[in-house]
Amino acid sequence: MGQMNLKTELNDCELLQSMLAGDEEALTVLYRRRQGAIYRFALQMSGSKTIAEDVTQEVFLFLMREGHLFDPGRGSVSAFLFGVARNHVLRRLRVEQHLAPIGDEFDDDVPSLHASTEICPLDDLTRAETIESVRKAVLSLPSKYREVVVLCELQDISYGETAEILGCAIGTVRSRLHRARALLLAKLRPASEMEEADSATVKSARCFA
Amino acid sequence: MNSPGLDEEMLTRELKALASEMNQLAAPDSVETEVLEAFRARKVVTPLAFRRPNVSYWLAAVAAVLLIAVSVVAFRWRMKDETPPPRIAKEYPRHEGTITPMPVHQPPKDVEYGMVANFPKRNERKPIRTPRVRRSENLPVANHAEIATDFIPLRPMNAASFQDGGQIVRVELPRSALASFGLPVNMDRYNEKVKADVIFGVDGMAHAIRFIHVR
Numbered sequence: 001m002g003q004m005n006l007k008t009e010l011n012d013c014e015l016l017q018s019m020l021a022g023d024e025e026a027l028t029v030l031y032r033r034r035q036g037a038i039y040r041f042a043l044q045m046s047g048s049k050t051i052a053e054d055v056t057q058e059v060f061l062f063l064m065r066e067g068h069l070f071d072p073g074r075g076s077v078s079a080f081l082f083g084v085a086r087n088h089v090l091r092r093l094r095v096e097q098h099l100a101p102i103g104d105e106f107d108d109d110v111p112s113l114h115a116s117t118e119i120c121p122l123d124d125l126t127r128a129e130t131i132e133s134v135r136k137a138v139l140s141l142p143s144k145y146r147e148v149v150v151l152c153e154l155q156d157i158s159y160g161e162t163a164e165i166l167g168c169a170i171g172t173v174r175s176r177l178h179r180a181r182a183l184l185l186a187k188l189r190p191a192s193e194m195e196e197a198d199s200a201t202v203k204s205a206r207c208f209a
Numbered sequence: 210m211n212s213p214g215l216d217e218e219m220l221t222r223e224l225k226a227l228a229s230e231m232n233q234l235a236a237p238d239s240v241e242t243e244v245l246e247a248f249r250a251r252k253v254v255t256p257l258a259f260r261r262p263n264v265s266y267w268l269a270a271v272a273a274v275l276l277i278a279v280s281v282v283a284f285r286w287r288m289k290d291e292t293p294p295p296r297i298a299k300e301y302p303r304h305e306g307t308i309t310p311m312p313v314h315q316p317p318k319d320v321e322y323g324m325v326a327n328f329p330k331r332n333e334r335k336p337i338r339t340p341r342v343r344r345s346e347n348l349p350v351a352n353h354a355e356i357a358t359d360f361i362p363l364r365p366m367n368a369a370s371f372q373d374g375g376q377i378v379r380v381e382l383p384r385s386a387l388a389s390f391g392l393p394v395n396m397d398r399y400n401e402k403v404k405a406d407v408i409f410g411v412d413g414m415a416h417a418i419r420f421i422h423v424r
Contacts, residue, residue: 019248027248031241039236056236060244064251131230134223153221154228185216188223 008033012077013070020067031060034078037155038085044150045089047139051096055088062088075164082151082165090143137187145180152177354424360408360417361390373411379421380405387420 007015007029015033018026038059043052062084070080138149151162152173159177163170381402387394404421 024245024248028241028245031244035241036235039240040231040234043234044231053236053240057240057243061247064244064248127226130223131227134227138224138227149224153224154231156228181217181220184224185220188220189216 013072016063016067016070016077019064027060027064030063030077034081035060037078038081041082041085041150041155042089044135044138044154045086045143045146046093046096047135048096051089051092055085055092058088059085076161079161079164082157083167086147086165093143133188134184137184140187141180141183145176145183148173148176149180149184355404356422356424357406358392358419360406360419362417363415366416371410371416375411375416376409377406378409380407390418390420392420 007018007025010018010026010029012030012033015026015030019030035056039052039056042055043049046052046055059081063081070077138146138154141149147166148162151157151165152159157165159170159173162173166173382405384394384399384401384403386405387403404423406419406421407415408417410416
């Protein structure tokens with residue numbers, strides 16, 4: 001136990017080196033430190049608990065097999081893991097796309113999204129409904145926009161690290177995020193507002209006619 | 210109606226709310242168990258620098274190299290058997306006279322004439338196979354060498370035209386005939402005539418022509 005405490009003080013890079021040298025404790029510490037973010041990333045990208053679990057497992061198995069591919073000069077271990085997770089998620093989504101629609105099981109996986117009736121049940125219900133609509137809107141984004149929203153907004157990762165994970169320029173991350181937010185706003189705009197916008201369009205069309 | 214700025218703020222707030230809602234989510238313990246079991250199942254986990262080469266990988270690589278080597282040898286051996294006559298100008302006996310029947314025995318497919326090696330492509334006409342013609346025994350053999358072009362089809366041809374044989378006739382043509390077939394004409398010798406072989410089918414029609422250069 002004391003040895004485990006010592007390991008927790010090591011950084012990711014040192015833990016990876018120890019793990020590659022056969023240290024199981026190092027793997028345990030590294031796994032416990034990073035599995036949550038990887039799991040959430042996969043869950044937010046796919047909307048599927050099953051895929052998220054599989055991806056988390058595959059990421060760490062990959063780290064065991066191919067951990068020597070990690071280059072500290074190119075980024076952090078965390079970015080490396082997110083990059084691997086991203087590849088696995090996208091691959092799984094491509095496969096799942098041909099088999100069955102995803103996202104149906106998500107509702108059962110996130111109990112916190114359902115209302116807790118301790119203080120104000122109505123407020124909690126409204127809040128849960130809003131969060132649920134945001135989650136669905138994020139899931140409905142094209143993958144290249146979804147991943148920047150998940151990484152930058154939900155995982156709170158910096159633009160620079162997101163660019164490392166995605167293998168693109170920071171400017172690309174910014175522009176994709178801007179576009180993604182615009183898409184989200186359009187999706188989350190209330191139906192009544194949409195109707196107003198439509199009617200305004202019709203009126204202006206009449207004016208031009 | 211909400212302003213765009215307020216929409217942006219609301220979106221940020223809702224995304225933060227979603228993030229905080231999901232912040233406590235983590236992979237189930239079963240995943241950790243499986244990962245650790247997989248780690249233990251690995252007998253030797255060493256950095257790449259100390260890792261032994263994968264035996265199956267090297268076996269596959271050696272097999273692939275052997276396969277490629279055998280394929281190359283077989284291909285070369287096969288090509289050796291099928292190698293056509295060298296693509297050089299072939300020499301034919303020179304004949305005297307204006308019109309002389311000439312024996313033909315499988316002339317080369319690709320005979321180059323001076324600098325105009327790709328002449329058939331220029332006219333988009335493919336060289337034709339010379340029909341099998343009965344060989345004449347009593348033809349004089351000349352001392353001079355001749356260089357011939359490919360046969361140039363003069364009309365649409367089919368194999369049926371030569372099933373019953375054919376005949377090649379040596380003729381002399383004005384040198385300007387070269388130009389009509391896209392061949393270069395030496396203007397210094399414009400008034401001279403040029404020799405040519407014309408293939409006649411049994412129907413009496415001229416089917417193809419080739420020009421002869423006498424050294």
